[in-house]
Structure formats: structure tokens, C-alpha cells
Amino acid sequence: MHLDWFDAPGYWLAREILQRGIAAIYLIAFVGAARQFRALIGERGMLPVPRLVAQVPFRAAPSVFQLHYSDRFFAGVCWAGAALAAALVAGGGNVVPLWAAVLGWLVLWALYLSVVNVGQRWYSFGWESLLLEAGLLAMLLGNDDVAPPLLTLWLMRWLLFRVEFGAGLIKMRGDPCWRDLSCLEYHHETQPMPGPLSWFFHHLPKPLHRVEVAGNHVAQLVVPFALFAPQPVASVAAGIVIVTQLWLVASGNFAWLNWLTILLAFSAVDATAFSRVVTVPAPPPVPDAPVWFVAVVLAATVLTVVLSFWPVRNMLGRRQQMNASFNPFHLVNTYGAFGSIGRIRYEVILEGTDDPSPSGRTEWKEYGFKGKPGDLRRIPRQWAPYHLRLDWLMWFAAISPSYARDWFRPLAVRLLQGDTATLRLLGHNPFPDTPPRWIRARLYEYRFTTWRELRDERRWWDRTLIGDYLPAVTLGERA
Known part of the structure; x- marks a missing residue:
């Protein structure tokens, strides 16, 4: 034709x-x-x-x-x-x-x-x-x-x-x-x-x-x-x-x-x-x-x-949606990104311990993620176009617990169980032999270091503790 x-x-x-x-x-x-x-x-x-x-x-x-x-x-x-x-x-x-x-x-x-x-x-x-x-x-x-x-x-x-x-x-x-x-x-x-x-x-x-x-x-x-x-x-x-x-x-x-x-x-x-x-x-x-x-x-x-x-x-319209699909087939959608910008970076850090009864002297060990910030001396990695889905949701979780209300406690439970599939999503598991007895999450404010701090201390990040995000939980508690 x-x-x-x-x-x-x-x-x-x-x-x-x-x-x-x-x-x-x-x-x-x-x-x-x-x-x-x-x-x-x-x-x-x-x-x-x-x-x-x-x-x-x-x-x-x-x-x-x-x-x-x-x-x-x-x-x-x-x-x-x-x-x-x-x-x-x-x-x-x-x-x-x-x-x-x-x-x-x-x-x-x-x-x-x-x-x-x-x-x-x-x-x-x-x-x-x-x-x-x-x-x-x-x-x-x-x-x-x-x-x-x-x-x-x-x-x-x-x-x-x-x-x-x-x-x-x-x-x-x-x-x-x-x-x-x-x-x-x-x-x-x-x-x-x-x-x-x-x-x-x-x-x-x-x-x-x-x-x-x-x-x-x-x-x-x-x-x-x-x-x-x-x-x-x-x-x-x-x-x-x-x-x-x-x-x-x-x-x-x-x-x-x-x-x-x-x-x-x-x-x-x-x-x-x-x-x-x-x-x-x-x-x-x-x-x-x-x-x-x-x-x-x-x-x-x-x-x-x-x-x-x-x-x-x-x-x-005056109330523009940032990203939306108007049909279940995702045809002819609307797009947008970063309508608002955060001034402060928050990070949720997951920690575990073998201590049967945590106290002020308990040693807590941090879990590391593949992409999101954690270790202060680790340079941020390049992952895109590959998408680390848990890492991305952890960023939203740090902004507000409402973003994580249906999956964060199940995440903690699976870490307590030593779930293999969940651990594969992480970059570092501080409990390679047996899972911890307790898990907690703490909220930190993160900021990039200065030129001098990077040069003298080899740190990419600095952080300040804000408080508890998830109090210590164990498998004996309901999650």
C-alpha cells in the first residue's frame, strides 16, 4: 500500500x-x-x-x-x-x-x-x-x-x-x-x-x-x-x-x-x-x-x-499529578518529577544484635544496602539503569513512615528469620552465620562532607542521629 x-x-x-x-x-x-x-x-x-x-x-x-x-x-x-x-x-x-x-x-x-x-x-x-x-x-x-x-x-x-x-x-x-x-x-x-x-x-x-x-x-x-x-x-x-x-x-x-x-x-x-x-x-x-x-x-x-x-x-489543571496512569493498561500517561525538593537528607539505618536482652551497652551491627547511603566512607555507587527497588523505598520511608507502613515491619521480621531472598537485596549482612535476635531501625540526618573532610578523613558522608525509627523488635513480638 x-x-x-x-x-x-x-x-x-x-x-x-x-x-x-x-x-x-x-x-x-x-x-x-x-x-x-x-x-x-x-x-x-x-x-x-x-x-x-x-x-x-x-x-x-x-x-x-x-x-x-x-x-x-x-x-x-x-x-x-x-x-x-x-x-x-x-x-x-x-x-x-x-x-x-x-x-x-x-x-x-x-x-x-x-x-x-x-x-x-x-x-x-x-x-x-x-x-x-x-x-x-x-x-x-x-x-x-x-x-x-x-x-x-x-x-x-x-x-x-x-x-x-x-x-x-x-x-x-x-x-x-x-x-x-x-x-x-x-x-x-x-x-x-x-x-x-x-x-x-x-x-x-x-x-x-x-x-x-x-x-x-x-x-x-x-x-x-x-x-x-x-x-x-x-x-x-x-x-x-x-x-x-x-x-x-x-x-x-x-x-x-x-x-x-x-x-x-x-x-x-x-x-x-x-x-x-x-x-x-x-x-x-x-x-x-x-x-x-x-x-x-x-x-x-x-x-x-x-x-x-x-x-x-x-x-x-491547577492540581497537576506528578506521575499517573489513567487506565490499567498504562496507555498515554502523565509524567513529572521532583515537584518538591528536600533540604535535609534522612536515612533509615537497620541494625541487629545477638544480645538476648538489649541494654545501653549492647553492640548493634549495621546492615548495609547496595545503593542507598549507609557507610560513611563508601562512595555512592552507580546502579542506573538497574533499579534497586528496596533501596528506593527506603528513601521514601526515611521521609515519612507512612510510605513504609505495609512493608517495613515485614522487612524486619525477615531479617530476624535470616530470609535468604531478603538478604540478597542487601549489600552487607553483619550476621552471616545465624540471624540476630533483635532488630531496630534508627533515623539519621546525612550530609555530604566538605572537601577538607573528604581529603583528611576519607569520608563522603557525615551523619547525626535523630532518634529511633523502629524500636527494637524480636520474633517473640507480633509484626
Whole structure:
């Protein structure tokens, strides 16, 4: 079916980057789910899936796990999703017929939707919806049997627009430090999971912090509109998005949020822009798109236009939600990040002891986490795009116990039991032979050290005890 308006052959390299990149994020997401689920949502997890599906109907949270759940089945779904994603990363979608490639992407989306819809608090982040939405659009890019559809590329730009513009709006409407340009005097220190360069970003001169914030406002409130401009303006806008997102990648750990945003920006980069950087061969000749594929892309476009009513209303409304899905399939969502910035960093530190009757002289040993701050002399690690779900929720728990009311005490119980799956989520277990008799949690204020403290004492962090977060508990108490 020959439709000049439908095909965008100049974006075939962009399609390769988009599809293989999104498939790589799927691969990371499925591997992360397989490695962490038993302690979080498994049959004996802190928030078990069987308990959820007994209370929530299929129509509210469609998932294959509504039909059947076992830890073995969940692991099988995750590893199957990882294998399919790996095949797409390797270019498997280009060696099968168009219909098979489309079906493969659809299966990948359905499997990860099944995980997200039973993931509860552990999967409540905006980048889960972003991956699902981007994954469906990747399906609509086709494969080497057809030219990239122009409509799909526009849908991807619309998704990128919602990510960036939504984040810009929530900042301007939220914390006043975004308006007086002072937010980044705090953010690098108080963000959920600092990275190895965050200490250095925090110690940049204050005027440069203000330049960072101002540049962020331009990148999120002005540049997104240029994504819909003719070339080469659209490619320039995409380049600005990529550069600003790489700045965020360098300064912190935000799972795959920044990497997916970078990938989506390539939907606005054509072959002419690529040719200014690398040698780009001519696009391979392809036959006209089949009628059924054109119909699927058109139907998806119409559906997106209809469903866009809710995110547009959210962005224009006075009470903008930061991240929200308006349907159980996570289609056409609204996005945003960091509408408010903490001025003080709090950390919950878990400790255990073998003492049968704790007293003021009891020696308490700290548990260490893989990503979140704890050890004062350990440099923050780089984990993104891999997502450490327990570490992230511990940051929320430190802000307010309400974020942890349904999983924190079960976490303490599993540490008292020496639960293997739970201990695998941690970076350091001070009780490798037998579990402790008592567990407690204490709340600290953390701050980055000064240049002098880092040089003389080799400490990245300093901390001050605030008080008890969870009083000492043992298995003899109800949890």
C-alpha cells in the first residue's frame, strides 16, 4: 500500500536505536524483576502477590498472575521476557516477518504489564509506565520489512513532550526553589540515590547551580515544543534533550528514566542530522507497508489522540499529578518529577544484635544496602539503569513512615528469620552465620562532607542521629 505520507525512510537509523535501546531497557527490567521479586512480592514476600490478586479484580489490574501465581511461574515469566528482549536487542525483530515482530513486541509489553500490575509499591514509579508506553510505540515502528511510520515517530515525540513538559510544569508549580533557581543547592545531596559524581555536583559553585536550574527550565518548558518543528530544528531540540539527560545520568541514579528519555529523543533525529556526526548509509529499499499494519498504526494514533485528553487536562489543571496512569493498561500517561525538593537528607539505618536482652551497652551491627547511603566512607555507587527497588523505598520511608507502613515491619521480621531472598537485596549482612535476635531501625540526618573532610578523613558522608525509627523488635513480638 503506497502512502508517501505514511513512510519516513530517513529515520531508519533512529528506528534501530529506538527499538534496540527500548528492548535493552526491557531486558534490564525483567532481569531486575527476576532477581528481586521473591523478597518483595513473592509468596513469602513483604507484599505477596497472592494476597493482592485475592483482593483486586482482573479488570482493575490485568495480569497473567491474576490467572495463576507461583514463584516459579513468576520467575519463568521474567526470564522469558528477558530472553525475548535480548533477541530484540540482537536484531531478531528484523529477521522475522513483520507480523511476528509486532507480535513479539506486544508479548513483551503484556508480560511486563503483568509484572507492574502486581508490583504494588515496589512498581509505583513513573518510569514503569514510561517503559510500557514506549514499548508499545516501539511495536508500531515495524521492522526492516517497512519504512518507519511517520505517525509512530510523532507519537514518540508526543510521549517525550509529556515527559519533559510535564516535569517542567510540576517544578514551576511546586517547590519555590525551582523559581528562585536554588533547588540544586540541595537536590544532589537529598536525591533518592546519589551516584559516584553526586558529591562533586553538590559542591559546584552556587552560581553554577543556578545555571543548572535555568537550563533545566529551558530544556523542559521551551525545547519540547521544538520537537514538532521541521528539520533541522527538531534534531537540534532532540540534541538538547539528550545532553541535559546525560547530565542527569552523571549526577544521580534514576533507574531507566533518563535513558528512556534519551532514546525517545532519537525519534526526532533524521539521517541528515546523523550524517553530521557519523557516516550514514542510504536506507535499504523496502516494500510498501501492508494494509493491516497501516490500519494498526492509524488506530493507535486515533486512540492516543482520544486518551491524551486526560494527561493534557492534568498538565493544564491547577492540581497537576506528578506521575499517573489513567487506565490499567498504562496507555498515554502523565509524567513529572521532583515537584518538591528536600533540604535535609534522612536515612533509615537497620541494625541487629545477638544480645538476648538489649541494654545501653549492647553492640548493634549495621546492615548495609547496595545503593542507598549507609557507610560513611563508601562512595555512592552507580546502579542506573538497574533499579534497586528496596533501596528506593527506603528513601521514601526515611521521609515519612507512612510510605513504609505495609512493608517495613515485614522487612524486619525477615531479617530476624535470616530470609535468604531478603538478604540478597542487601549489600552487607553483619550476621552471616545465624540471624540476630533483635532488630531496630534508627533515623539519621546525612550530609555530604566538605572537601577538607573528604581529603583528611576519607569520608563522603557525615551523619547525626535523630532518634529511633523502629524500636527494637524480636520474633517473640507480633509484626
